[in-house]
Amino acid sequence: MSDLFYDAAPNATRVAPPLPTPRQYPAKPQQVYLFGTCVVDLFFPEAGLDAIRLLEREGLRVHFPQEQTCCGQPAYTSGYTEEARKVARAQLALFANDWPVVVPSGSCAGMLRHHYPELFKDEPETLAQVKALAERTFELAEFLLHVCQVELQDQGEPVQVALHTSCSARREMNTHLHGRALLAQLQRVERVEHDHESECCGFGGTFSVRMPDISGAMVRDKTRALQDSGAAQVISADCGCLMNINGSLELQDSPLRGQHLASFLWQRTGGRP
Template sequence: MNDLFHNAAPNATRTAPPLAPPRTYPPQKPTQVYLFGTCVVDLFYPEAGMDSIRLLEREGIRVHFPQEQSCCGQPAYTSGYTEEARAVARTQLALFAEPWPVVVPSGSCAGMLRHHYAELFADEPDTLRQVRDLAERTYELAEFLLHVCQVDYQDRGAPTKVALHTSCSARREMQTHLHGRALLGQLQAVERVDHDHESECCGFGGTFSVRMPDISGAMVADKTRALQDSGAAQVLTADCGCLMNINGALEKQRAALRGEHLASFLWRRIGGAV
């Protein structure tokens, strides 16, 4: 979800957060991690969550999934409901007490944990320390597989062409386009094709798509048109909100093209799925 559509208070001045310095990755992969599954994965794409777990377990990592987890608080935050977002975020903070990495199969939700919780709790020094600790150990899934696990995948699938959609906020805050491209680049029989509007929002934006449906619809029309024109046989993304929006538009258009979460595609291509 894109914080471009945040409803700030009247006359408030908001600036984009400064670019984060390059991350320093641990020299060895951990033996245990948390998975923050996100509400959209939980409710609409549970297979993406399960495939994320399978990819992590394949690396010899034990995955912990706190059952009480829910939303990261981003819908409330980007709609201007700061107190409600703070309440949701505070609940999530209590669930990840062990010093394990928190892996998120969504670049936009990972960005919320890593970059925006600090703004929510800027006036609570004790909580802010906890937030900063969580931020330092929060990773988007593709980033974690690439830089922490240092995976080297061998492709077991048939030749295919894919287009990679990287959501606007995840691209800006978590560099998901670079991580996704690098992982796909390891798959010998997969050709990633570029498409127009690749860096642009698909129009979902969480509550933005509800509050401004005409603009949102025009944006996803541009996105799906470019994806179909690219010649790709499949669309991939690491954000299920975008996946839901793009697939919904393609289905309404009666197009043959469909999208899939990157985790499920990777799991199948490396021969993990039966």
């Protein structure tokens, strides 16, 4: 949903890029950046900390530039290109070293990897830097799976979970495939299928603000399917979706709740309870 928006701004239509092609993964580095995302920073800080813990456990030194802010996606998908470019330019200066940039959000990772080059296509003096950043940007689950090649050892009790991935993360970063593969390594975790799995939860960034009735209907469909699945917990790699889904579940007085994949993996493999 977040890849195609119509707004009051002129020429606001944004069309999703082509499906991602298979990429060549580098050897595991010694140092990485974490791009924490604004939603993680403000609403799910434990997910960012658990992402760092997972990476550090793999022997990596994690750098977190304190000045980082939003990736610029809300402005970009609403048609405010110049404002998005200003936000993106500020991030470019913070990730200057040639280290991978790991992002605990498929939609934000997709913004850096696929949309930053579009933002700066008319600035040849900046485009090379932008493309280099895009090539070394990885969503967290993707990085753990294909670069770190983690082998997870489950230490939790048997549980059934449902996996939700944001619609843009599915299209741009294959986050659903990476999340499924990591959960499959946990011997006592059963991932249950649920209806509406590939459908948007209704958040869609500014969409949920501009069209609250439609957004509300969509998240009710999503949460109904999650509750009907029989899962005891919802897992997602995108905190915007988690915020929307958890809010709807709370309004329904449902005991079901969602948790970021990073926190779930950390807890299941020996981290904090």
